[in-house]
Amino acid sequence: MKKHILMITPENQEINKFRKRQFNNFTQITMPYLAGFIDETRYEINLIDEYNQDIPYYNTFDLVAITVNTPNANHCYNISELFRKRGIKVIMGGPHATLLPDEVSKHCDYIIIGEAENTWPQFLEDFYNDNPKQRYMSKDAPELNNIPIPRRDLIGKRYFTRGAVFATRGCPYNCSYCNLKQIYHNCFRKRPINELISDIKTINSKYFVFWDDNLFSDKTYAKELLLNLKRLKKKWAAQVTLKDCEDRELLNLAKSAGCIYLFVGLESFSDDTLINVNKEINKIDDYKRIIDLIHEYKIMIQAGIVFGFDTDDKLVFSRTLKICENLGIDGATISILTPLPRTPIYNKMKLEGRLITEDWSYYNGKTRVAFSPKNMSCKELYEGYMWFRKNFYSLKSFKKRMKASKTNIFYNFIINLGYKLSIR
Structure with missing residues (x-):
């Protein structure tokens, strides 16, 4: 039975x-x-x-x-x-x-x-x-070969957004606010490309997203994947590290294979902040050059931006907006710093007595502040974050960013409109 x-x-x-x-x-x-x-x-x-x-x-x-x-x-x-x-x-x-x-x-x-x-x-x-x-x-890191294709046929009430897939698992970096090292075995693994392509072929929609934490970590693997993906004539997005996007061959292959936008965790525009959270792979002086290079291949940048680091003050919101406009950041996923359990930043804040609560509903990074910031109040952090979201997705800012980006204006408008509506 x-x-x-x-x-x-x-x-x-x-x-x-x-x-x-x-x-x-x-x-x-x-x-x-x-x-x-x-x-x-x-x-x-x-x-x-x-x-x-x-x-x-x-x-x-x-x-x-x-x-x-x-x-x-x-x-x-x-x-x-x-x-x-x-x-x-x-x-x-x-x-x-x-x-x-x-x-x-x-x-x-x-x-x-x-x-x-x-x-x-x-x-x-x-x-x-x-x-x-x-x-x-789980005692040993599972291999990613011969795994089943997700049951997308069981997903209800979606068409354009049911196409999620993963090619790799893991990330080589050790950012202090990230919990990947705590939830996965600490090794980078890849799916066989032929199996991955078979999986992607089952996605009925033209659009899909790679759910990987860093698709370009292994550039040799990524290039072979993109060569095979080109034949499917689909449109997609993925999360990568900005440093890995300096490779023109990789960007050309991504564009030819249907890449619309890349999600890049910029996090901050402060060198002190990036050093403080162990994300020195990001170099502020390289941002404009690499972002311009990505735009040259008509690929949009969706930047991950986080507010509330110990080096942030009340001026960080207006400074960040101005930089995003000058760089032509196409879109942004904006978050309040969230000290997730067992991460280095959680352990540090708990030791310092700065966690406001362990009611986990406060730990969503979007609607609440779970800790006491160093250089502003919780109220000032939340209001500054909301001010940035409202102004970044304003028509005025969109025009400024598109003047610098000049990339995929139609897709850009649709994505920006979605975020603007969500603010309401």
Whole structure:
């Protein structure tokens, strides 16, 4: 007899309201990917993404699986409680479960800690045979060959934004605010290119996004991938490091293969800040030259910008806006510094007594401040962040940035409009 499993990508109302009007919100890949491991002769699968679907709380399931990130943790605990009250078993995994397994274990029946390629199939086997363990932990770094294609057919109410895929896992850098080293095994891995291309071919939409943390980390691999990707005639975006974009051959291949924009974690325009957070791979003096080079190949720059570093003062917002306009930054993902659990910056702030709360809903980097900044108040940080968002996505700033960028004006306008609407 089949067992019925509900798989949930959670999103609390506060973040959902923030993201809803943006046009480039691609689906999270975790649950569709994990669904690919499930034997449908044994399990019936329901996949729910709270971004645009409601959780069927009153339906009957044998198992509910929830992927937990830090800002959604409390929300996930509430979801779990409602199902467990009805006698339905709940398993949790994801970043927060890996960072704080003892906390998460209090809110579920089973937990997967770390990468799930080996432990998730083992759990499914054990659960089907009524012999599951309470904890499953990834001990060795899983290889990324012969992995299943994500079950994108189970993704509801999306077309343009259901195309997420990953080619690599890991990042060679050690930024103090990033939790990649804590949630993944500390080694860089790549999928076989032929398998990856087969995966991308199954994406019905013309548009997709690489969910990698740094697609260009291995340039030899990236170039071979882009040569193969060109034949598919799709449009895509990816996250990379600015330093890796100095390679003209790589940029030419990316453009020929359909790259629309690259997400680049600039974070700050202060050398002191970058040194302070261990991101010295970014060199401020190189920003304009490399950004101009990327624009030369008609690829847009979506910059990751963070406010609230210890070197930031109240003037950082206006300074950053002026620099972005002069550089022709096409778009920006703007965040408030978030000291995620077990990261070096979290440990430092906890030791200094600067964490305001461990209510994880404050740790979303978008709507709340979770710590005491050094050179301004929490209110000043939040208001400055909101001022920057409003002004960066104003028509006035857009015109200034496009005058410098001159890149893909149509796509640029659509993406900027989505962010502008989300501010309302």
